[in-house]
Amino acid sequence: MMNKKKLEIYVHIPFCAKKCAYCDFLSFPGNMRMRREYTDKLLEEIRIQSSFVREYQVDTIFLGGGTPSVLDVSDITAIMGALKEHYDIAPDAEITIEVNPGTVKMEGLVAYREAGINRVSMGLQSADDTELRYLGRIHTYDEFLKSFQRVRMAGFTNVNVDLISAIPGQTPESWRNTLKKTAMLKPEHISAYSLIVEEGTPFYDRYGGHVEMESYEMSPEERRRLMALPDLPDEDTEREMYYMTRNCLAEQGYERYEISNYARPGFECRHNVGYWTGTGYLGLGLGASSYLEGCRFHNTSDFQSYVSAHFDDEAEFCQALRQDMEQLSVKSKMEEFMFLGLRLTRGVSAEGFITRFGQSIRNVYGGVIDKLEREGLLEHKNGYYHLTERGLDLSNYAMSLFLLD
Ligand code: SF4
Structure with missing residues (x-):
């Protein structure tokens, strides 16, 4: 049989139990009717x-989301069933679900496994309850621990834990504590990002240097809190x-691979x-982006337009939901190949560049x-x-040189 091209699928579930104060993802609570x-x-x-x-x-x-685990288990099972029915999924495919520690139950996890999901990504962010509260998370560290144990008991052997550093009021000691407590649990994977204060979030009102506060509806009590x-850690502390x-x-x-x-x-x-590394991906759901055959596009981010769209075939679907082709x-493509590939510690493949672009990497980027x-x-x-260790530390500068005029 001819070798098929590889494809990645991303499914966006935009619902969360409650919006976190730093989050600018396309996510909101949504009631039962909206979820249905x-x-x-x-x-x-x-x-x-x-x-x-x-x-493919x-x-x-x-x-991902959002928080997929806020959906009814039967909805996740139905989504997995539809994917299996309509797509050619590799027998050893990696299938991940993001869960929020405040929203996982044992029955759900067992059902996820039965549906073919084999990897769980958990958002812990911090092992300090005060920091979790500052972030607006719905769970405590203890609740995370219980959820983590449940995930293991349900049989998941590939688990990621997400962490965030440079949280308001965080000290290096507290961050070290979060890292150590997380590593002691031996998850297979850890993502550790620095907090970024994004426009349109409550954190931007507090830390973005804005006098006018308009991006969020809040009660006076919430705004006071x-x-x-406390202030964000300064630049040296963040470093x-x-x-x-x-x-x-x-x-x-743990090996740093990105x-x-x-x-x-x-x-x-x-x-x-x-x-x-430039594998094609298909995004399904509200606002989801896709990249296929060198073409990028995404679905509408407007909830009402999404749920009320009518389409009986592919052409009608594109007409109704696809945007910004x-x-x-x-x-x-060359720039992207370099920007994304250099995030990986193994870097970009010289051979891969030739295969993709028909010329050597040095031909294009020799000077840089x-x-x-x-x-x-x-x-x-x-x-x-x-990039060397120092190159990764200065990655913004290093990558900017790969822009082609
Ligand atoms: S950070 Fe995650 S859990 Fe919090 S609102 Fe955003 S998507 Fe939802």
């Missing part, structure tokens, strides 16, 4: 969009935490690695490569160009 309408439309979309990707085999599926939050993450997780046996991602050997997230130029090598920020090893 959404799942029904998503099932339709899953069926219709499958006809675009007949020549699905290597990874990621149910927001404004009373200290960044180095601490690297060193502390290395000591605990700027902010760490894994035990063999447990790198295949879905994300695929994304960073953009065919990337060769230059943009020489400069970065001279500066000690880039190295060439085993057919890959990768």
Whole structure:
């Protein structure tokens, strides 16, 4: 049989029990009716969009959000059933579901496993209850621990824990404590990002230097609590935490394989690695982005438009829901290949560049490569160009040089 091309599928579930104060993802609480309408439309979309990707085999599926685990278990089972019915899914596909520690029950986890899900990604963010409260999370550290145990008891052997550093009021000691407590549980994968204060979030009102506060509806009491939050750690402290993450997780046996991602050997997230190395992906659900055959597009982000869309075939679907189709130029594809690939510690494949673009990487980027090598920020090893430790620390600068005019 002819080898099919690899595809990744992302399914967006936009609901969360409560909105976190720093979150700018496309997510909101949503009532039971909204969740019902959404799942029904998503099932339709899953069926219709499958006809675009007949020549692909699905290597990874990621149910993300939002918080997929706030949906009824039967909805998740139905979504998985529809995916299996309409797509060619590789027998060893990596299938991840994101869960919020405040929303996972044993029956649900067992049902996820039975539905074919084999990886769980848990948002812990901090092992300190005060910091969790500042972030607006709905769970305590203790609740996370119980959920983590349940995930293991349900039989999941591939688990990610998400962490955030540079939280309001956080000290390096507190961050070290979060790292250690997490590593002691031995999840297979840890993602550790620094907090970014995004526009349109309550945190932006508090920390974005805005005098006018308009982005969120809040009760006076909520606003008072927001404004009373402690300051963010300063730049030096944030830097200290960044180095601490690297060193502390290395000591605990985690290999840093991407700027902010760490894994035990063999447990790198295949879905994300695929994304960073240019594998095509199909996004299903509200606002989900896709990248197929060099073309990028996304679904509408408007909930009402999504659930009320009518489509009986692919053409009607595109008409109703697809937005901003953009065919990337060769230059943009080259830039993206470098930006995304250099996030990985193994770097970008020289051979992969030739296969994709029909010319050598040095032909296009020889000058930049020489400069970065001279500066000690880039190295060439085993057919890959990768940023050095210092290069990763200065990744914004290093990557900016790969922009083509
Ligand atoms: S649980 Fe995640 S997606 Fe939902 S509001 Fe919090 S950070 Fe955002």
